[in-house]
Amino acid sequence: MITLGAAGVAFGAPVERAAERVVAPIRERDPTGLSDLVPVGGFRYYTVTSSVPRLGPANYRLRVHGLVDRPMTLTLADLGRMPQATLVRDFQCVTGWRVGAVHWSGVLLRDLLAAAGVQPAGTALTFRSFDGLYTESLTLDQATRPDVLVALTMLGAPVTHDHGGPVRLYVAPMYGYKSIKWLGEIEVVNAVTPGYWERQGYDVDGWVGRSNGRADEAV
Numbered sequence: 001m002i003t004l005g006a007a008g009v010a011f012g013a014p015v016e017r018a019a020e021r022v023v024a025p026i027r028e029r030d031p032t033g034l035s036d037l038v039p040v041g042g043f044r045y046y047t048v049t050s051s052v053p054r055l056g057p058a059n060y061r062l063r064v065h066g067l068v069d070r071p072m073t074l075t076l077a078d079l080g081r082m083p084q085a086t087l088v089r090d091f092q093c094v095t096g097w098r099v100g101a102v103h104w105s106g107v108l109l110r111d112l113l114a115a116a117g118v119q120p121a122g123t124a125l126t127f128r129s130f131d132g133l134y135t136e137s138l139t140l141d142q143a144t145r146p147d148v149l150v151a152l153t154m155l156g157a158p159v160t161h162d163h164g165g166p167v168r169l170y171v172a173p174m175y176g177y178k179s180i181k182w183l184g185e186i187e188v189v190n191a192v193t194p195g196y197w198e199r200q201g202y203d204v205d206g207w208v209g210r211s212n213g214r215a216d217e218a219v
Contacts, residue, residue: 042099047131049132052182056166060075061073062075063184064188065186070115070117079150079167082112085108087170089219103156104154105151108149124190124191126193133196134196135196137195140188145173149170164181167183173219177195178195
């Protein structure tokens with residue numbers, strides 16, 4: 001594992017992604033925590049279900065509905081044809097780890113909502129993962145910030161399954177639990193409904209450094 005980590009550092013993103021694919025399952029089953037010392041990426045892989053479907057260009061769909069004028073069901077190709085934005089921001093987990101200067105690209109959530117036409121009564125969003133269980137929420141004001149992205153690429157490549165692909169949300173200024181993986185559905189609603197981890201006690205407004213009793217440096 002140490003050799004894999006060193007190769008990733010020395011030879012860059014392609015080798016690091018390959019190393020992550022080897023090291024990630026070892027980390028998941030490592031009771032010692034020693035595998036966290038391997039200098040690969042720094043991401044941890046979390047899921048709240050025992051398995052998640054693997055979707056791709058042939059069968060992935062993103063449903064946008066609720067209090068909108070133009071409900072949509074979008075394929076990967078549809079999302080790829082929309083104007084693309086790029087962000088280079090840290091990813092901060094509420095458990096304490098951070099990965100710095102991650103390259104993200106995709107469709108700004110505010111552009112997607114503009115295409116759907118949010119109705120006046122729509123003041124919040126509910127997000128659902130195609131894992132069948134995970135949910136998240138944002139207010140409309142939070143969702144339309146310029147640093148909230150429906151991400152199609154990450155680390156210079158399409159978002160991998162383990163990272164929440166083929167499409168995930170990235171909410172730059174908030175802790176990672178707000179950046180729902182395996183994004184399958186966006187519903188515009190009239191009030192915030194707390195998401196999966198918020199029902200377990202996490203703050204609904206998960207600002208980095210200003211929530212959950214943490215004082216991390218803002219992203």
